[in-house]
Amino acid sequence: MREFVVEADGGSRGNPGPAGYGALVADAATGETLAEVAEYVGVATNNVAEYGGLLAGLRAAHALDPAARVHVRMDSKLVVEQMSGRWKIKHPALKPLAGQASRVFPADRVTYEWIPREQNKRADRLANLAMDTGVAGGGAPPAGAEPSSGQHQPASDASSTAGEPPAGEASAGDASVGALPLGEPPAGEASVGALPVGEPPAGRAAADLRAARTVGTAAPTATGALPAAGWAPADLGAPATLVLLRHGETPLTPQKRFSGSGGSDPSLSGIGREQAERAAAAFARRGTIQAVVSSPLARTRETAGIVAARLGLDVTVDDGLRETDFGAWEGLTFAEVRERHPEDLNAWLASPDAEPTGGGESFAATADRIAVTRDRLVAAHAGRTVLLVTHVTPIKTLVRLALGAPPEALFRMELSAASVSAVAYYADGNASVRLLNDTSHLR
The missing domain is CATH 3.40.50.1240 (Phosphoglycerate mutase-like)
Structure with a gap:
C-alpha cells in the first residue's frame, strides 16, 4: 500500500479577507513531491481556508491512489485536533468542510500531525501564491511563480495547546468575545454540497467554500457599488x-x-x-x-x-x-x-x-x-x-x-x-x- 504525506495550509489577509489555500502530496518513502494544489477562494477566514487546503490535499492524494494511506501535516492546531477527533467542530462554516474531508479516505487510513509554521513552508508558499493571484484578479497561480512579501495573517490557533480548542475558534470570523463557537451548523451540511470521493482537487474546492465566505465583504456589484452592510451571498442560504x-x-x-x-x-x-x-x-x-x-x-x-x-x-x-x-x-x-x-x-x-x-x-x-x-x-x-x-x-x-x-x-x-x-x-x-x-x- 502506498503512503503519502499531505502538507496543507490556508490563510486570509485580514481574517476575514482575501483567502487562499495550498497543498502538496509527497511520497512518504522518497519525499518526492507528486502533486501541488493552490486555489484562491475569495473572502473567507483563516480557518475556512485551512480546511480548504486540507480538503484539496486529500483529494489530490486520492486522485493519485484511492487505496493509499495518508499522513497529514499542518500548522493549524485547530484543524489537526478537530480532524483527529479530540476537539469538537462547533463553528458552522467548518463542520461541513470537515465532513467532506473525512469522507475522502476511510478514517483508519488518515493520520494527522501538527507541525510548527516554519516546517510548513511549502504549503504556506502555495497558499500565498493563491492569494496573490486572486487579489491580482487571476485564476490559478502560474507555474514557477513566487509569492509576494505580503503573507497571510497567521491563524490564532497555531500556538494553542492540546486538550482544549482555542477560545471559541476565534479566528473563524464571528464577533463574539470569549465564546465564539456556534454549536452545530445553522445551515446544515446542505449549505456545502458533498463531493463524490475522487473529485478533482482543483476547482471544485473553491466552490465548496463559497458557503463559508464572510458576510458584508463581498465584491462590488455590477453597478460598482458595494452591497449594503449585512448583505450576504445567496449561496449562504437563509440565516x-x-x-x-x-x-x-x-x-x-x-x-x-x-x-x-x-x-x-x-x-x-x-x-x-x-x-x-x-x-x-x-x-x-x-x-x-x-x-x-x-x-x-x-x-x-x-x-x-x-x-x-x-x-x-x-x-x-x-x-x-x-x-x-x-x-x-x-x-x-x-x-x-x-x-x-x-x-x-x-x-x-x-x-x-x-x-x-x-x-x-x-x-x-x-x-x-x-x-x-x-x-x-x-x-x-x-x-x-x-x-x-x-x-x-x-x-x-x-x-x-x-x-x-x-x-x-x-x-x-x-x-x-x-x-x-x-x-x-x-x-x-x-x-x-x-x-x-x-x-x-x-x-
Whole structure:
C-alpha cells in the first residue's frame, strides 16, 4: 500500500479577507513531491481556508491512489485536533468542510500531525501564491511563480495547546468575545454540497467554500457599488434569525430597580400585559415567527405566552436566556446600590469580571452563558426565524457579541420594555444586527 504525506495550509489577509489555500502530496518513502494544489477562494477566514487546503490535499492524494494511506501535516492546531477527533467542530462554516474531508479516505487510513509554521513552508508558499493571484484578479497561480512579501495573517490557533480548542475558534470570523463557537451548523451540511470521493482537487474546492465566505465583504456589484452592510451571498442560504423581545413592564420597571434572576421574580403589570398584546399583534401581522423560546422567569414566560397564543405556537423555555443574577442589588435602584455598595458598584462598572455584591453573576459569566445558548438555538433553528423572549442583559449581550463590541457597550444601549431587536446568523458564522430597541408596535 502506498503512503503519502499531505502538507496543507490556508490563510486570509485580514481574517476575514482575501483567502487562499495550498497543498502538496509527497511520497512518504522518497519525499518526492507528486502533486501541488493552490486555489484562491475569495473572502473567507483563516480557518475556512485551512480546511480548504486540507480538503484539496486529500483529494489530490486520492486522485493519485484511492487505496493509499495518508499522513497529514499542518500548522493549524485547530484543524489537526478537530480532524483527529479530540476537539469538537462547533463553528458552522467548518463542520461541513470537515465532513467532506473525512469522507475522502476511510478514517483508519488518515493520520494527522501538527507541525510548527516554519516546517510548513511549502504549503504556506502555495497558499500565498493563491492569494496573490486572486487579489491580482487571476485564476490559478502560474507555474514557477513566487509569492509576494505580503503573507497571510497567521491563524490564532497555531500556538494553542492540546486538550482544549482555542477560545471559541476565534479566528473563524464571528464577533463574539470569549465564546465564539456556534454549536452545530445553522445551515446544515446542505449549505456545502458533498463531493463524490475522487473529485478533482482543483476547482471544485473553491466552490465548496463559497458557503463559508464572510458576510458584508463581498465584491462590488455590477453597478460598482458595494452591497449594503449585512448583505450576504445567496449561496449562504437563509440565516437563522433571532428576534429578541424584551418582556413587558413589571412593577419594578418604571422605578428602574435591578431585577435579575436572583430576586422576587415579578410578574407583568397591567401595562406590561398590554405591551405584550401589542407585540403579539405586530408579530401576527408580519407572520414571520416560526418558534417561540422564553427565559424561565415569570415576566418573560407571561410575555411569551401572550405572543405564542396569538401566533398559535408553543413556548419552549430555555434557562440560558435568564437575566443576570444581581445578588444583593436585586430590587434596589442604582442610587441605592451606590449608597450601600459604592466600591462593589465601581468595580462592576469598570470590569465585566466583577460580580454584584453578595455573589451575583458577572457580565463576563453572563456573556459566556448567552453565547452557549445562542449557539444552541442557532443550530436548532437553521434557516428559521425564532422569537426569544428574554431580558435586558441577554439581549444587549447578543447584540454586543454580534457587533464585536467591547463589554462596556452594554452601558451604551437603550432597551425599553417590550422592545424588539433582531440578529441574523449566517452559515459562515457571521452575524448581522437587523434591529435594535424597536418600540413602534407600542404606539
